[in-house]
Amino acid sequence: xxxxxxxxxxxxxxxxxxxxxxxxxxxxxxxxxxxxxxxxxxxxxxxxxxxxxxxxxxxxxxxxxxxxxxxxxxxxxxxxxxxxxxxxxxxxxxxxxxxxxxxxxxxxxxxxxxxxxxxxxxxxxxxxxxxxxxxxxxxxxxxxxxxxxxxxxxxxxxxxxxxxxxxxxxxxxxxxxxxxxxxxxxxxxxxxxxxxxxxxxxxxxxxxxxxxxxxxxxxxxxxxxxxxxxxxxxxxxxxxxxxxxxxxxxxxxxxxxxxxxxxxxxxxxxxxxxxxxxxxxxxxxxxxxxxxxxxxxxxxxxxxxxxxxxxxxxxxxxxxxxxxxxxxxxxxxxxxxxxxxxxxxxxxxxxxxxxxxxxxxxxxxxxxxxxxxxxxxxxxxxx
Numbered sequence: 250x251x252x253x254x255x256x257x258x259x260x261x262x263x264x265x266x267x268x269x270x271x272x273x274x275x276x277x278x279x280x281x282x283x284x285x286x287x288x289x290x291x292x293x294x295x296x297x298x299x300x301x302x303x304x305x306x307x308x309x310x311x312x313x314x315x316x317x318x319x320x321x322x323x324x325x326x327x328x329x330x331x332x333x334x335x336x337x338x339x340x341x342x343x344x345x346x347x348x349x350x351x352x353x354x355x356x357x358x359x360x361x362x363x364x365x366x367x368x369x370x371x372x373x374x375x376x377x378x379x380x381x382x383x384x385x386x387x388x389x390x391x392x393x394x395x396x397x398x399x400x401x402x403x404x405x406x407x408x409x410x411x412x413x414x415x416x417x418x419x420x421x422x423x424x425x426x427x428x429x430x431x432x433x434x435x436x437x438x439x440x441x442x443x444x445x446x447x448x449x450x451x452x453x454x455x456x457x458x459x460x461x462x463x464x465x466x467x468x469x470x471x472x473x474x475x476x477x478x479x480x481x482x483x484x485x486x487x488x489x490x491x492x493x494x495x496x497x498x499x500x501x502x503x504x505x506x507x508x509x510x511x512x513x514x515x516x517x518x519x520x521x522x523x524x525x526x527x528x529x530x531x532x533x534x535x536x537x538x539x540x541x542x543x544x545x546x547x548x549x550x551x552x553x554x555x556x557x558x559x560x561x562x563x564x565x566x567x568x569x570x571x572x573x574x575x576x577x578x579x580x581x582x583x584x585x586x587x588x589x590x591x592x593x594x595x596x597x598x599x600x601x602x603x604x605x606x607x608x609x610x611x612x613x614x615x616x617x618x619x620x621x622x623x624x625x626x627x628x629x630x631x632x
C-alpha cells in the first residue's frame with residue numbers, strides 16, 4: 250500500500266481526539282500484514298496501539314498519533330475534512346500533515362525496508378496514541394510505562410510531528426520548550442462608579458499584576474533554546490455596564506519556558522521552578538491575588554546532539570540535499586515523555602496548514618518523507 254493510499258484510509262476515520270473511529274484498527278491491519286505483533290492498549294477512554302517487528306536489539310521506535318483536532322465548520326472545507334482528496338499535487342484532509350500523513354509514511358517505509366532488505370537485525374516498533382491533541386494523560390505516557398514493564402523500551406525514538414516550516418529538510422527538533430498556563434484572580438467589591446468609596450475596584454490591581462508579568466525578562470535563552478516568554482492571553486471582568494465597578498477580575502496567561510526551568514522542579518536538576526518565579530513576580534507588586542495553574546504536564550526537554558540526531562540529519566540530507574537545523578521551537582509534543590526513556594528527535598512533514606481549514610500535505614512531501622524514513626532505517630541497522 251502506498252503512503253498516499255494508507256494516509257487516505259487513515260484520514261477517512263473521523264478520529265477527533267480522543268475518538269479513534271477505526272484509524273488504529275486500519276493501521277494495525279496493515280502492520281500485521283508486514284509481520285508486526287500488535288497490541289491494543291486502551292487507557293481510560295483513550296485508544297493506543299503498540300506494534301513491534303522483531304524482538305532484539307537495536308530497537309528503533311516511531312512515535313505518533315492518530316487523533317486529530319476538531320475540523321471546524323465542515324462546510325468551509327473544499328473537499329470535506331474526512332474526505333481525503335488529491336488535487337493540485339496535494340492531499341487534503343484533517344490529519345494529512347498532523348499527523349496521519351507521517352504515520353502512513355513510517356508504515357510505508359517499514360514495508361519498503363522489509364521488501365528491500367528483509368526483516369531487520371533488531372526491532373522496529375510503532376507507538377501510536379489517541380490523545381496527543383488532548384490532555385495527553387492516557388496515551389504515550391501510559392504506553393511507555395507498559396513498554397518498560399514488558400521489555401519493549403526502545404534504544405532510540407523518532408517522533409513524526411510536522412517539523413518543517415516551508416520545505417522538507419529544514420529542521421529536526423531535538424527538544425521543545427515547556428508550557429504552563431495560569432489564571433490570576435483579584436477580588437474587589439462591586440459598586441456604582443459615582444460612589445467609589447463604597448466599592449473596591451479590582452481592575453487597577455489586576456492591571457499592575459499583569460504588567461509585572463508581561464514586562465518580566467525571565468532569561469536570555471540557552472544554546473539550543475530561545476528565551477522564555479510569557480504572554481497574557483485574556484483579561485476579563487465580566488462587566489457589560491460602564492457605570493458599575495466590577496466585583497472581581499481575572500487574567501489568563503501562558504508561559505513557554507526553556508530548559509533552565511521546570512514546573513515544581515519535577516524530575517529536573519539544576520533548574521529553577523517557573524511557577525515559583527511567577528509567584529515571586531506577583532508578590533512584589535504588593536496586591537492581593539489568587540493564582541491557579543493548569544496542572545497539565547508540558548515539561549521542557551532536550552536530546553543533546555549526538556549519534557542519533559546526526560543519523561537522522563544524514564538521512565534527511567541523503568534524500569533532500571538539505572542539512573536540517575537542530576531546533577527547539579514550536580509547541581509541545583509527546584516527545585517530552587519519550588526522552589525519559591531514550592534519545593528522541595522529531596522529524597516530519599511541513600506544518601504550514603496544520604489545525605487549519607483545508608489542511609493538506611503535498612504528495613511529493615509525503616513520498617519524500619517515506620524515503621527519508623527508509624533511509625533512517627537503513628542507516629540505523631547498518632550502524
